[in-house]
Amino acid sequence: MHLPAIVDLLSILALGAALGFFGGLFGIGGGIIAIPFLALAFGMEQALAQGTSLAMMVPILLVGWWRYTRRHPIPWRAAIQIGLLASATTLVVAYVATGLNPNVLRTVFSVCLLVLALRMLAQRRTASPVDAHSRFNLKLMPLVGIVGGACMGLLGVGGGLVATPIFTGCFGQRQTVAQSLSLALVTPCSIVALATYGGARQVDWSIGLPLAIGGLFTVSLGVSLAHRLPERTMKTAFAWMILCTALWLLLKPILLK
Template sequence: MTRRPLDWLIFVSIGLVAGLLSGLFGVGGGILIVPALVLAARFDPRLASGTSLAAIVPISLIGVVSYAATGNVDWAAALLLAIGAIVGAQIGTHLLAILPRRAIQWGFIGFIAVVVVSLFLVIPSRDASVELNLLSMGALVLTGLVVGVLSGLLGIGGGAVIVPVLILLFGASDLVAKGTSLLVMVPTAISGTFGNARRRNVDIGAAAVIGISACATTALGAIAAAALSPLVANILFAAFLIAVGVQLVVRALKRN
């Protein structure tokens, strides 16, 4: 596929913003990368989803290092989530290859709406922690499975699900939830990317540029997350998601 010089500039710009959002909110950045590739780089939604998931690998790695440096990663919870997520990512990439394009687009819009609502329901405490028992361990694996399916299907790292779920259902602080979320995304994104590559649903060149560019701003986002209050962080993220959702709705309606 022939690339315009503008395309590479778009990829770098997407990466810089995605990296900042990743560190700030504990997301892989797919919530920005997918619509940005569709709207600005004219990617097919399937290719955008697969490319986004590949770009999330380096983004998440840098994010994990940033949060782990301050002790804000729950390694045990991350392992349990990852077990389910790796399996779920393969299911999601399979669905990505067979579901209609319009279904994927509206599914992503619906996902954004759910996340926005959850952000106003969950205001976390910085002193909270995850307590593990048989019930919570099973619930973490199941949560990981759902996150994996969403990752493979929508090209997101799953942080927009993991972070509020860890806070609301498992009692994690917002910073631990974000750090743990980023750790889970590493094996999830790798698993999903292998599935997408087999089905030719990933642009490796674009993913590499986006991912490497994002590494320049991810640590900065993590520093900002610690400086902001949980309430302010939730409001900012919700505002961003609403703007993205409106753009995608307009685009989807034009196709009807």
């Protein structure tokens, strides 16, 4: 291999490692970061960047979910129902979303994330270190799959960002359990999406697979750190992550002109 090719490969592996770590820490796939990077660094069109990021996300999500469930067993019946509802909603909403303006959808989603993050940060001083009791019947948790699946269908990302605060705030789940349930929501949607993009030949496997390999080396480290950090610290970190994501989505069209 020529030196530039080796440097590119190492850069891809390093990016995958970073995304794998944060994916394990926050229970996300990292597509929000990977998609613009692939578009900028490799000149990919949006569809190809999304498909290639899915090739990275699916293995990271699977390993991350497995590690979370080993540390905190989750109600499997609810997790399966969440995943099925999310996948079905993603397919339906994605079909409808094809006729909508993606820039408007992204802006609305970004503002909602911004408000959610600011609300979480405003409550962090008054919130107790222990999760509050569930405000709703736990049997209603699978319905969160509809909300997360709608986000995935509209934008292809963001299902876990929305679902996790709902699991903690409305159903009283611990942060790490909520992130595990969010992974149950996002993972099947991502698998379906990857199969769709792959069938349409919108996946660059030569980049997606090294990203995945890099991420697999660090995802377990992120999961381990998530379970070692105090509950309040994890919630605060998750809120800041949502805030940064919202600001990035809002500013991206301006910065990338």
